[in-house]
Amino acid sequence: MRATVFHAPGDVRVENVPDPRIEQGTDAVVRVTHACVCGSDLWFYRGISRWEEGYRCGHEWMGIVEDVGSEVTSVKPGDRVLSPFAFSDGECEYCLKGLQTSCVHGGFWGGADSDGGQGEAVRAPLADGTLVKIPEVVADDEALLKSILPLTDVMGTGHHAAVAAGVRAGGTAAVVGDGAVGLCGVLSARRLGAERIIILGHREDRLEVARRFGATDVVTARDEAAVEEVLEMTGGGAEAVLECVGVKSSMDSAIGVARPGGTVGFVGVPQGSEELNLGRMFGSNIALRGGVAPVRAYIPELLDDVLAGTLDPSPVLDLTVDLDGVPEGYAAMDERRAIKAMVRVR
Incomplete structure (x- = not known):
């Protein structure tokens, strides 16, 4: 064959x-x-x-x-x-x-x-x-x-990110990454009833799919600028964050936009993201859950x-x-x- x-x-x-x-x-x-x-x-x-x-x-x-x-x-x-x-x-x-x-x-x-x-x-x-x-x-x-x-x-993996992050009906979710998994994460957050879904991404064709899937807000800034924008628009961050890339910058952004007491659900295959901002996680009681779906x-x-x-x-x-x-x-x-x-x- x-x-x-x-x-x-x-x-x-x-x-x-x-x-x-x-x-x-x-x-x-x-x-x-x-x-x-x-x-x-x-x-x-x-x-x-x-x-x-x-x-x-x-x-x-x-x-x-x-x-x-x-x-x-x-x-x-x-x-x-x-x-x-x-x-x-x-x-x-x-x-x-x-x-x-x-x-x-x-x-x-x-x-x-x-x-x-x-x-x-x-x-x-x-x-x-x-x-x-x-x-x-x-x-x-x-x-x-x-x-x-x-x-x-990808649909099951996006769903795993949403479940691990604790997406709930009426809540706010942030999705880091506009690849197929991130887009399915948006779809999963909507399926689980999130009222506000923020996607952090950069390519307009993908962000248009995200909007069709239920994203209510789009953030195209990168790194610290993106974190500051999400914190400002949410008044302190998202309670559920879906990390769907796996690189250091995406994990840093995911932890950065998490609300105190919130959870990051990570499903991006780690490629240099192993070094975590434990200081922020510790100081804000941010949980990290997820892994291979x-x-x-x-x-x-x-x-x-x-x-x-x-x-x-x-x-x-x-x-x-x-x-x-x-x-x-x-x-x-x-x-x-x-x-x-x-x-x-x-």
């Missing part, structure tokens, strides 16, 4: 790799129909995180089951399914707590040891704990499938809302490519020509 393979920073290629096959009774083989390029993929694409030549790419995907192992009971060949960006057994201590990203038997798609979603097919280990069946009523409704696809990562725990409720027509994160997918176009998808996102690329595999 064909799949996306990392070779060097700025160099991802679609090439032939071995076909996936059932190796364990808990496996499924899924033919990929839709996938994405993620903002976190840009860390290895830019050479910021260390990847090795030959690693497989892509952790956001959905498709149609082709084969299942002898122990799989939740899905069967022909079922349309989506997958969170991490696979998990659904049975360990952490899975039962809704923390599937810490599953003792789990892992993440792509890299050295797993198939990546940016390819024609995937061997899905721990299928019963991982895959979520999409109702047959969806069939080949491309618009609806496009709305479901962000649930594999247990998307599998959130998919059922989010999927219900998508199917009911009350949730549609699809506008973050503003570029569509085929499998051969995956390298262009990476380049477009790297150059800020696209928010997020959808890969229509078949």
